Amino acid sequence: MIMKSPIMKLAALAFSISLTLSTVTPAIANGEGSAIIGKVSISEQSYFELKQIHLTTSQNSKLAVIHISIHNGGSSALKVIDYWIRLKNKSGSQFPARSLPSDKDKTYVAPGSSVDMTYYANVNENTQLQDLVVEFMNWDLNRTKFERVLGEVSVPDTYTDVTPSQEGSILRVGETDLKASIKKLVSNKNEKYLVPTVYLTLENVGANAITIPAYLFSIRTPEGLLYPLEAKGLKDLAIKPKESKEIQLSGTIPVAVSSDHWELVITETDTDLKVNLPVAAFQLPAATLNQGGSIGKAYSFTSKSGVYTAEMNALYRLPWEDQDLVSADITLSNKGPDTLSIPNLTGYFLLDDAVKIEANVVQTANVVGIASDSSLNLQMVGKIPYTSKYSRMKLVLQEKESDTVTTDVVEFTSQSELQAIPFHSLDQPYILDDAGRKTGFKIRSLNRYTSQASSLVIAQVEATNMEKRYTAPTKLVAHFRAADGTVLPASVAEVKNKVSPNGTALLNVSASLPKGFSTENMHLIIGESVTEGKLTESGGKPDSYVKPVAFMLPEMKVDVKDSLKNVIVYPYQISLYQFGTMVENSTFTLKFNYEISREGYLETNVDGHKLVLVFEDGGGEKSFEKSFEMKDFDPVEGETPETVGTKLKIGKHENFKIQVTDADLIFKSSFLKQYKLSLYEEYQGQRKLLATQKADWFITTD
Numbered sequence: 001m002i003m004k005s006p007i008m009k010l011a012a013l014a015f016s017i018s019l020t021l022s023t024v025t026p027a028i029a030n031g032e033g034s035a036i037i038g039k040v041s042i043s044e045q046s047y048f049e050l051k052q053i054h055l056t057t058s059q060n061s062k063l064a065v066i067h068i069s070i071h072n073g074g075s076s077a078l079k080v081i082d083y084w085i086r087l088k089n090k091s092g093s094q095f096p097a098r099s100l101p102s103d104k105d106k107t108y109v110a111p112g113s114s115v116d117m118t119y120y121a122n123v124n125e126n127t128q129l130q131d132l133v134v135e136f137m138n139w140d141l142n143r144t145k146f147e148r149v150l151g152e153v154s155v156p157d158t159y160t161d162v163t164p165s166q167e168g169s170i171l172r173v174g175e176t177d178l179k180a181s182i183k184k185l186v187s188n189k190n191e192k193y194l195v196p197t198v199y200l201t202l203e204n205v206g207a208n209a210i211t212i213p214a215y216l217f218s219i220r221t222p223e224g225l226l227y228p229l230e231a232k233g234l235k236d237l238a239i240k241p242k243e244s245k246e247i248q249l250s251g252t253i254p255v256a257v258s259s260d261h262w263e264l265v266i267t268e269t270d271t272d273l274k275v276n277l278p279v280a281a282f283q284l285p286a287a288t289l290n291q292g293g294s295i296g297k298a299y300s301f302t303s304k305s306g307v308y309t310a311e312m313n314a315l316y317r318l319p320w321e322d323q324d325l326v327s328a329d330i331t332l333s334n335k336g337p338d339t340l341s342i343p344n345l346t347g348y349f350l351l352d353d354a355v356k357i358e359a360n361v362v363q364t365a366n367v368v369g370i371a372s373d374s375s376l377n378l379q380m381v382g383k384i385p386y387t388s389k390y391s392r393m394k395l396v397l398q399e400k401e402s403d404t405v406t407t408d409v410v411e412f413t414s415q416s417e418l419q420a421i422p423f424h425s426l427d428q429p430y431i432l433d434d435a436g437r438k439t440g441f442k443i444r445s446l447n448r449y450t451s452q453a454s455s456l457v458i459a460q461v462e463a464t465n466m467e468k469r470y471t472a473p474t475k476l477v478a479h480f481r482a483a484d485g486t487v488l489p490a491s492v493a494e495v496k497n498k499v500s501p502n503g504t505a506l507l508n509v510s511a512s513l514p515k516g517f518s519t520e521n522m523h524l525i526i527g528e529s530v531t532e533g534k535l536t537e538s539g540g541k542p543d544s545y546v547k548p549v550a551f552m553l554p555e556m557k558v559d560v561k562d563s564l565k566n567v568i569v570y571p572y573q574i575s576l577y578q579f580g581t582m583v584e585n586s587t588f589t590l591k592f593n594y595e596i597s598r599e600g601y602l603e604t605n606v607d608g609h610k611l612v613l614v615f616e617d618g619g620g621e622k623s624f625e626k627s628f629e630m631k632d633f634d635p636v637e638g639e640t641p642e643t644v645g646t647k648l649k650i651g652k653h654e655n656f657k658i659q660v661t662d663a664d665l666i667f668k669s670s671f672l673k674q675y676k677l678s679l680y681e682e683y684q685g686q687r688k689l690l691a692t693q694k695a696d697w698f699i700t701t702d
Contacts (some may be wrong), residue, residue, distance in 0.1 A: 020358050037159060040136040040151035042083070045073030050153045051116075054161045054278035055129055056267065057224060059077060062127055065277050066097065066119045066134060067172075072109040072695065080106050080115060086135040087121045090154065097343075101272040109557045116172060120277065130157050145204075162263055163349050165285040171266075173213060176206030176240070180266070180280060183246065186300050187259060187287035188409060194561040195255065195302045195409075196287065198229065198249040198264055204239040212237045214267055216276060217249045219284070220263040227253045229264075232306050233337035248336050250302035259287055287422040295419075298333070301409040303399050306340045308370075309333040310397060312412040314419040318548055319479055319487040324386040326357065328412070328544050333375040340370045343399050346406065349382050350394040350601070357382040360533030361397075362546050366436025377434065379546035381530065406484065430549050431466070432474060432528075439474055442526065443568065444506070446553045449686030456686040459490075459524050460570060461507040461552060463499075470498040473505040473603070475536040477531035477545035480511050482595045483521035490524075492684040493605040496538060506571060506604035510683065525552045562689035564679050569611065569690065571602045572633060572650075576613070579693075580700040588622065588660045590615060596633055606630040609700065610682040613658075618674040618694075626658050627682070672697040 004487045037050040052067040072078045087097045097119040109115045123132075140148035163169040168181035183199040196219060204210055217229040230251040239245050249264070262284040267276040298311040311331045318325040325348055334340045342363065349357040359382035370376050380395065395412040424430045430443040444460040457480065463473050478490040490511040498503050510522065526543035529536035536542045561567055564576040579592045614625040629671060632647040648656075676694050680687040695701045 019363060037155060038153035039152060042078070042138075042150060043074060046078065047071050047073075048083075048150070050134055052130065052161065053132065053134070053155060053159075054281070055127070055277045056265070056276070061122050061125060062122050063277070064095065064097075064127075065274065066121070066130065067116065068119070068134075068136075069114050069116050070109050072111055073457045075111050077111060078109040080117070083136070083138050085119055086137055086149075087119070087123075087129060088133050088135065089123075089131040090133060091131075092631065094629070095121040096687075097122050100270060100277075101233050102270070110498060118277075118600055120273070120275075120362045129155050129159060129161060131155075136240070159465075162281045162283050165283045169280045169282065170205070173210045174206065174208075176208050176210045178212075179203040179205045179273040180282075182282050182284060185262075185284045185287045186302075188301050192255055193252040193405075193407070194255055194259055195252055196229075196250065196259075196262075197300060197307050198284065199301045200247050200249060200264070201244055202237075202239060202247065203244040204241050204522075206458040207241055209238060209240045212239065215279060216267045216269065218265045218267070219251065220251065220265045220281070221257060222261045225257065226265065227251055227257075230306075237337075243313055245337075248307040250307050251387070252302075262287075287299070295412065295414060299410045301341045302593070303407075303409065305343055306334070307336055308340065308343065308409075309335055310410050312395065312414075315393070315395070315414050316419055316421060316548055318525075319386070320383065320544060321489070322386065323383045324388070325544050326359075326382050326384055326393070327544075327548070329547065330378045330380060330397070331375050332370065332378055334370040335373060337372050339372060339434065342367075342369060342376065344401075345378070345397060345409075346400050347380055347397045349380075349384075350396060351384075351388070351390040352392050353394065355390070357384055360530070360544075362530050362533060362535065364437070364528055364535060364547065365434040369685070379528075379530075380389075381544050381546055383544065419549075421548045422550070423523075423550045424516065425552050426554055427494040432547070436467065437471060440464040441468055441549075443551050443553060445557060446519070446555070447557050447681075447688055448513075448519065449681070449683055449688045450515065451686050453518070454686070455513045456510055457513055457519055457522075458508055458683065461524075461526070461551075462507055463505045463507055465499040465501055465503050468501050470500055472496075472498050472538065473507070475538075475540070476507065476509075476526045477529045477542050478509045478511075478527075478529050479525045480519070481523045481525055481550070487525075492526075493607065494538070495605050499603050504600075504602050506602045507582055508605065512684075514530075519553075519556060522553055524553055525549070526551070560689050562693065564677060564691050564693050567679060567691050569609075569630070569681050571599050571604060572598060572630070573597050574611065576677075576679070577702065578700055579695050581675070581697050588662055590660075591659045592656055593652075593654045594648065594656055596648060596650045598633075599651060606633075608683055609663070612680040612687065614678040614680065615658075616676045616678070617672065618676065622660075622662065622672075622675075624660050634673075 040048040049069040051069055053223050054065045055062050067515050070373055079482050085097050088094045100118045106115050133152050135152045136150045138150055139146055159458045165182055167347060168179045171178045171180055181201050183201050186197045188195040195384050212234060214247040217231055218226045220226050229251040232248045234247050237245060264284055266279040268279050270277050295312050298309050300307055300309050313329040313331055316327045318327055345361045347361060348359050359380050362379040365376055393414045396408055397410050398406045399409050414521045429440050442462050444462050446459050449456040465471050473495045478489055478492050482489040482652040488511045490509050493508040495505045526549055527548040530544045530546055531540045531542055567574045575595045576592050582589045609630040611628045611630055616623045628648045635650060674694055674696055676692060679691045680689055
């Protein structure tokens with residue numbers, strides 16, 4: 001209490017109430033995890049209540065903070081200025097106590113109400129809570145110093161200002177009570193630091209909505225060492241009556257510090273005094289350690305950006321050239337109230353606790369942060385010799401803080417058995433659910449092309465853009481897997497144009513096969529293409545892949561039409577008709593009409609695909625073939641009939657001519673009876689017969 005001038009004292013005392021010294025009531029529990037330390041009577045109806053007292057370290061001394069209430073049960077108001085406290089120790093040494101500047105407007109205690117007051121005092125370093133005695137004072141004109149001791153309360157030997165971990169404590173925010181309790185403590189450990197995360201529950205048990213003050217949080221060790229914690233989601237946090245909120249407090253503590261008997265200390269900065277005043281302290285429960293886990297189990301870890309939850313969903317071993325890939329599918333979640341940045345993660349695989357396999361963490365979703373209550377899918381991929389055998393695999397996920405500092409954040413373990421690649425039947429499309437790149441995949445057809453020495457298999461895969469923006473098709477790596485387990489690398493023709501919302505890209509996936517190699521029960525495996533730890537960009541060369549999925553393949557198309565009309569080479573439909581032949585001046589002419597249409601608008605890549613028309617005379621006198629590039633079918637801006645030349649084009653066209661010079665053919669024309677036309681699709685020198693048709697020489701067909 002700051003002393004007033006004698007005139008002010010007399011003015012105050014003239015209006016004071018004559019009071020008598022009262023007895024002290026011992027400490028009692030309030031049922032909410034805090035305690036009423038003692039009571040001192042003011043009158044028969046009114047009294048002081050010592051609610052809490054805290055000690056905290058302040059530079060070279062300690063700061064005592066005393067919370068009291070003045071209860072007025074009388075019929076007239078009490079003046080707050082008439083009452084104050086004095087702090088001393090049991091040896092009689094006194095410590096000046098002052099009320100907080102924030103309490104300066106509390107001038108009266110109305111009848112039937114109470115007022116809370118907070119005082120602070122500096123005490124010496126050796127003072128303990130149990131050494132303190134609080135005296136309750138009022139003005140008395142009949143006393144020598146115009147003051148009287150109404151009573152005192154000694155802090156009991158059993159008193160502690162630390163709330164047990166299993167209990168809650170009431171914090172006063174304005175005129176509303178807030179119950180705080182500890183839900184759990186999770187701690188990670190790396191080479192340098194313990195990384196604790198405290199989960200604190202705040203419940204509004206009052207009648208009015210409140211905004212949580214800008215509390216400061218620290219972990220206090222038994223030696224009195226303080227380590228600050230960062231509060232996620234506390235800023236401007238509002239809590240309605242009967243509503244609870246959970247906040248996460250995280251920080252780092254040197255690994256040399258014992259993790260036993262930690263306490264959580266809550267303080268609040270008084271801007272006028274420029275000191276941190278203690279609000280509450282909690283005994284923390286034993287920490288749950290994240291030292292290792294298994295597939296399907298989530299584990300929390302703390303970085304400088306906040307608290308994350310990591311879960312390994314699956315672990316695969318995949319074919320890659322003359323090696324194998326080890327690929328882990330990981331979900332990184334943010335269960336807090338604020339958006340978190342994406343941590344800079346890296347890691348490695350450890351085989352049988354002996355062989356370290358460096359790995360890349362691949363982000364497949366097109367996002368820059370993790371929103372509250374959402375997650376991000378990550379892939380971790382490394383390479384091992386395909387002959388490698390092991391009995392146990394550990395995945396270590398790390399955060400790269402700088403070029404020289406890397407921290408282990410969580411470990412996952414798995415036995416040698418790996419998950420099977422997810423399998424999709426023909427009627428079950430696969431949805432790639434990456435944010436910004438959501439795509440639906442399904443198999444449309446399977447075709448085989450042959451030559452004298454080898455064959456080629458092509459699967460057509462439809463990739464539908466499920467985003468609301470134009471997006472580039474996902475770059476894929478593909479393999480065909482035979483029924484006996486043989487794995488054949490495949491090529492995916494890249495579609496370079498972006499695909500419209502709900503539009504589809506048609507991907508041609510091809511692989512060379514030994515001639516006669518069975519395709520019965522063959523499957524197609526695809527995955528997202530990766531180059532140097534990132535999704536492959538246009539024109540890039542993949543060095544691995546992630547998120548594998550396998551498809552059942554449809555039956556091979558082997559039917560051959562007996563007419564060159566309505567031939568399907570998806571996405572094109574082709575009709576050649578009204579063929580006519582003519583021989584004149586040693587020049588043979590094959591004339592026909594044609595129509596090419598396209599089933600819907602697809603983005604596709606038909607580079608290297610050809611339509612081949614083969615002419616064979618039934619008598620063996622004449623044969624030739626003509627190839628047409630399928631990439632030329634689509635119209636080109638500015639193209640004219642003169643520039644089209646011998647290309648086939650979408651649309652309906654008449655009198656298309658193929659001419660061949662043969663000086664002897666005119667002398668053989670009387671022997672020419674019938675000829676055969678065959679239509680092939682050709683790719684990389686391999687052909688598939690689509691249709692054949694016979695016709696008479698010198699007669700125009702239908």
